[in-house]
Amino acid sequence: MSAARSILKYYPFGRLSQLLDGHAPGDPKIDLPGLAKGAPVLLSIGEPQDAPPPFIAEEMAKAAASWSRYPPARGTPEYLETCAAWLNRRYGLPPGTIDPKTMILAIPGSREGLFFAALAAMPERAANGPAPAMLMPNPCYHVYPGAALAAGAEPVPVPATRDSGHLPDYAALPEAELARCVLAYYCTPANPQGAAASGAELQKLIVLARRHDFILAVDECYAEIYTGDPPAGALQAAAALGGSLDNLLVFHSLSKRSSAPGLRCGFAVGAPNLIAALEVMLRTGGAGVPFPTLAAGARAWREEDHVLANRARYRENFEIAERVLGNRYGFRKPDGGFFLWLDVGDGEAAALTLWREAGLRVLPGAYMARPGPDGVNPGEAYIRVALVYGPELTEAALNRLSEVL
Numbered sequence: 001m002s003a004a005r006s007i008l009k010y011y012p013f014g015r016l017s018q019l020l021d022g023h024a025p026g027d028p029k030i031d032l033p034g035l036a037k038g039a040p041v042l043l044s045i046g047e048p049q050d051a052p053p054p055f056i057a058e059e060m061a062k063a064a065a066s067w068s069r070y071p072p073a074r075g076t077p078e079y080l081e082t083c084a085a086w087l088n089r090r091y092g093l094p095p096g097t098i099d100p101k102t103m104i105l106a107i108p109g110s111r112e113g114l115f116f117a118a119l120a121a122m123p124e125r126a127a128n129g130p131a132p133a134m135l136m137p138n139p140c141y142h143v144y145p146g147a148a149l150a151a152g153a154e155p156v157p158v159p160a161t162r163d164s165g166h167l168p169d170y171a172a173l174p175e176a177e178l179a180r181c182v183l184a185y186y187c188t189p190a191n192p193q194g195a196a197a198s199g200a201e202l203q204k205l206i207v208l209a210r211r212h213d214f215i216l217a218v219d220e221c222y223a224e225i226y227t228g229d230p231p232a233g234a235l236q237a238a239a240a241l242g243g244s245l246d247n248l249l250v251f252h253s254l255s256k257r258s259s260a261p262g263l264r265c266g267f268a269v270g271a272p273n274l275i276a277a278l279e280v281m282l283r284t285g286g287a288g289v290p291f292p293t294l295a296a297g298a299r300a301w302r303e304e305d306h307v308l309a310n311r312a313r314y315r316e317n318f319e320i321a322e323r324v325l326g327n328r329y330g331f332r333k334p335d336g337g338f339f340l341w342l343d344v345g346d347g348e349a350a351a352l353t354l355w356r357e358a359g360l361r362v363l364p365g366a367y368m369a370r371p372g373p374d375g376v377n378p379g380e381a382y383i384r385v386a387l388v389y390g391p392e393l394t395e396a397a398l399n400r401l402s403e404v405l
């Protein structure tokens, strides 16, 4: 089978189209200003629906003359220094932990960084050696297995279920599995479950990565969307372990923080050798971040007001969910992110019913996961519901959801 066909098997939205597109959507019966009567409500995709802050367009316009230039390889010094300053503020890092010149790379988004990290992690293949493995939570964001397959590694799904606190326990894997691991993806706060790792857990992971010499690729793209205290970050954990970023790559993005997924602006931070390798991949097969985008992005990493407003809006949505759902479907307020991960018994059947009866499009949890060695798909019982709209539509949609299920 071609790599593209293998990757497609992990692509949840293709599978969702197959499940739903042959069926007419039901009427959501939601009557709100600005919403077309009877239009389906798309709760399947994690795309922020709030407008990005107006300064993004202003900064892009101011820098428009530089559209004629190719994007710089790493980012501009202003962008890299602004990202380092934000990291220092957000994670309280000791001065000198991050050298913006060697430890940060501008990337279009965490998706591109995560993908190219897999290519960069591949060893030159010994003819008869074991296949390199890449660990990932199960369920997870589909780009992790897609990237592993594109790189020619074996994706190894590790349960991230209620029993493991919705995060994968890589330390519990057999030594042989850890020995052939070249990269481990880790997401905190996690998509889809919303669980955030503690500083101690992140420290343990970094130690494990160093012991077995694999790259720990930590996806922190939801780091700014949280319901309680700010989630710990892998850089904080590295600082607590002495400050070295060896074996560590961390990914941040403005897509969720600034509701600007179309901007394509983020950064990777990590050990200089890993950042250099990632840059080679990005230069070879990707697009760097253009000058006007870097100018707008630098402003977005400096400003906090719009982020506070964003976070407050998602918090309000989770309060609505708590009020409407109570403790049904195993609901618990997530630590971060903007998804509900609801145990509905049979996620695929529930997604079909919600679509046909109420025009609500949600993602069956099974589409984000793979069956384990026991044949059980850990996402099977769940649906993922993206709470990306304003409070009125969120409340109306959740009321409809609980009415129909």
Ligand SMILES: Cc1ncc(COP(=O)(O)O)c(C=O)c1O
Binding pocket: 046, 108, 109, 110, 111, 112, 141, 187, 190, 191, 219, 221, 252, 253, 254, 255, 261, 266
């Ligand atoms: C877990 C996770 N990682 C990465 C991304 C990619 O985001 P971006 O490339 O826009 O930063 C997403 C987007 O939905 C995501 O859910």
